[in-house]
Amino acid sequence: MSLIEIEGLTKSYEVENRAVHALQGVDLSVPTGQFLAIIGRSGCGKSTLLNLLGGLDVATSGALRVGGEDVSQLDENGLTKYRRETVGIVFQFFNLMPLLSSLENVALPALLAGKPRRATFERATNLLEAVGLENRLNQGASLLSGGEMQRVALARALINDPQLVLADEPTGNLDSHSAHSVLESLSNLTRREGKTVVMVTHSREAAQIADLTREMRDGKFV
Ligand SMILES: Nc1ncnc2c1ncn2[C@@H]1O[C@H](COP(=O)(O)OP(=O)(O)O)[C@@H](O)[C@H]1O
Ligand SMILES: [Mg+2]
Incomplete structure (x- = not known):
């Protein structure tokens, strides 16, 4: 069974009357419960694809099904529900609420x-324990290290028990030691919870944590 099925997906942006073809016919299927790393250089379309998977943007053409549901056909209400219930996203720059504690960020x-x-x-406490932050539950988010912030963001991505976890360069802003601990947490926690994961990265080293790797170039898979 594939949780994700994508066929002929394209996304173009218009910039100053010129079209930028960010995705040029992406075909992809990701089996349920697998961890896929998508690797590729800056500008090849990784974030564009992840944003479409996350329901944060809408494709120009093609089909994108998650759990049998055609995400490209959802209206605003459908997309809001999809973002809230089906996916959890980890971003490169964490996007935590700085004045809330770790626990409050995860619960929000x-x-x-x-x-x-x-x-x-x-559940928030349990998730933070699972990523090794049992001593940081009530710490203000702005006082955490980068690696700790990203592990809080990971726990937050799982709080609503999504089927699909997406990560966009989750270690792109971390030193190698913190990057390693974030990748271990991402792998262990999503495996424990039986999640399907799509991580995009430009780092071959980071991609090694995944079950499967695919490479993107110029808006498609090679
Ligand atoms: N909102 C946008 N408006 C215009 N062009 C964009 C936008 N987002 C991305 N692009 C362009 O689409 C291409 C793919 O970008 P992106 O998906 O961010 O690549 P990556 O994440 O692999 O670095 C790039 O040429 C980028 O400049
Ligand atoms: Mg990107």
């Missing part, structure tokens, strides 16, 4: 989705 997406407080804080 579940509280915004209307989930009960007590169960949410229990």
